[in-house]
Amino acid sequence: MSYGRPPPDVEGMTSLKVDNLTYRTSPETLRRVFEKYGRVGDVYIPRDRYTKESRGFAFVRFHDKRDAEDAMDAMDGALLDGRELRVQMARYGRPPDSHYGRRGAPPRRYGGHGRRSRR
Secondary structure, eight states: OOSSSOOSOOTTOEEEEEESOOTTOOHHHHHHHHGGGSOEEEEEOOBOTTTOOBOSEEEEEESSHHHHHHHHHHHTTOEETTEEOEEEEOSSOOOOGGGSOTTOSOOOOOTTTTOOOOO
16 A cells, blocks of 8 residues: 555556545555455555545556456446445556646735735
8 A cells, every 4th residue: 555655666557546445445445445356556545635535536457458457347336335446447547746736836815915005
């Protein structure tokens, strides 16, 4: 499982995007359910930067593309924690850390902060 960083060697792995998760679905649950179809290399559930709650989707990364395809075929439409999953091949990898600051976007300034009033 990964909490913010990809595993050391992700070269050649195939990622599935899993949508419609409940907020209580854990990486461990996803790993257990998806590893029935092959060796899972990583499970990543993006979290809201402020509340730290799940954003309702995840990425499950397989070592073998055929295993990922089998899992996608079997799990798309399956029920997990009372929700019908939507599973598809992930279109993009995880964004590089360099594009995102640790604290997020700079604070917004509202009103007259930083301005001098004219008289």
